[in-house]
Amino acid sequence: MMEPRHRPRKKRHPIRNLVIVLILALLAGGTAYGMHKYQSLKNTVKTSYKASGVKKLRNVKTQLSEKKPISILLMGTDTGALGRTFSGRTDSMMVVTINPKTNKTTITSLPRDTAVTIPGYEDYGVSKINAAYAYGKSKTAITTVQQMLNVPIDFYAIINMGGMEKIINEVGGVTVKPTLSFSYGGYTFKKGVKTHMNGKKALAYARMRDDDPKGDYGRQTRQRKAIMALLAKSGSVSTLLNQQFISSLTKQTQTDLTFNDLTALATNYLSATKHIKTTHLxxxxxxxxxxxxxxxxxxxxxxxxTYIRKGLGLTYKKTGSIADMSATNTATTSTDITGNSGSTGDAGGSTGGPGGGY
Structure with a gap:
């Protein structure tokens, strides 16, 4: 039985938008290194690779080689700062689309408490979307988002909370103009006053949960501002690149983006990340x-x-049903995740699904 609540429940912090920085930082400018350092960097990046176990809905290698729009499911956990491994529920989930054709990137935040029926775990009833990773790791998380929104997820990346503090410290801190005044974690922030923050202070700014009148949605705004400040401070992605930094960062990261995938992103998709639009569910x-x-x-x-599909250059399709709590049957249903009807699409391969338009 559903009972409406007039005041949103305060939630624990989610880490937002961090992995997009990681993706750019991992490889951009890598070929500028000598071959020895380049190979060392390649071996380091490989340590963060982990297949999701999901059969790709599209031939992602072809998407990258032909410079077509791609999607990445970004997830954040709160375990990194405590030195633990990738486990438990995700504190944040975002769908990022990068479109080199339009030179645009979109970031769509999915609240961690979004009500869904998780595919493969229907017997559990309605769950929070952040439980999908806890139930079946990245495979279940990807499947849930695909069926909820009827969009293809090409890659995933997950990072522990400690990564944000590390990245910000590596660039000498960031300067942010707070959206409201508050004190948290031993730090004080004043609305509208530019404030220089080291990693710990920026993390406190991004994670505060009790004093924001907009609740979790207000916190998402603060986190995006902190990340945009990080991008501005870095100037160019290459300033983030050094062996020690990457080595530390990859220990906090898992992704099914290979070294070659990252090379393709850095070579052909970088300009699209300069024009970012954000939204949230x-x-x-x-x-x-x-x-x-x-x-x-x-x-x-x-x-x-529709917003995500547009970012991917796909045609209109109805949303999925597993998050539609008005439906009489909330069990997962089969959804059509293909688009661009009438196009020939790519042939399926070892990294792709069946042929057809997307």
Whole structure:
């Protein structure tokens, strides 16, 4: 039974947008190194690789080689700062599209408490979307997002919380103009006053949860501002590159992007990341089975589906049903994730799904 709540429940922090910085930092400018350093960097990057176990819905190698738009599911955990491994629930989930044809990037945040029926775990009933990773790691997380929004996920990347502090310290800190005044973690922030922050201070700014009148959505805004400040401070991605830094960072990261995939991104997709637009899935706080969850309306789910598909250059498709709590049957249903009807598409291969338009 659903009971509407008038005040959103305060949530623990999610780490947002960090992995896109990692993706750019890992490889851009790598060929400028001598062959010995280049090979060393390649071997270091390989340590962060881990296949998701999901059969790709598209031939991602062809997408990259032909400079077509790609999508990445970015996830963040709160375990890195405590020195633990990739486990538990994700504190953040974002779908990033990078389109070198339009030179645009989109970032869509998915609230960690979004109510869904997780594919393969329907017997558990309605769950929070951040449980998908806890149930079945990246494979289940990817499957859940694909079926919820009816979009193809080409790659994933997950980073531990400690990575954000490390990156910011590596560039000498960031300068941010706070969106509101508050104190947290031993630091004080004043609205509208430019503040220089080291890694710990920036993390405190990004994770505060109790004093933001907009709740988790306000916090997402602060986190995006911190990340944009990081990008501005770095000047160029190559300033983030050094062997020790990458070695430390890859220990906190898992992804199914290979070294060659990252090379393709750095070579052909970098300009698209200079034009970033962001949005988030907006829900309403409701109590389901005794838990506070964010329930997205069918029209809001459709808006986000259309937004992401547009970023990928795909045609209109209906959203999935596993997050539609108004449906009489919330069990997972088969959804059509292909688009661009009438196009020939790419032939399936070892890294791709069946042929057909996307």
């Amino acid at each position: 907006q829900g309403t706080s409701e109590t389901i089975n005794g838990q506070s969850m964010e329930v997205a309306s069918k029209s809001e789910l459709q808006r986000v589906t």
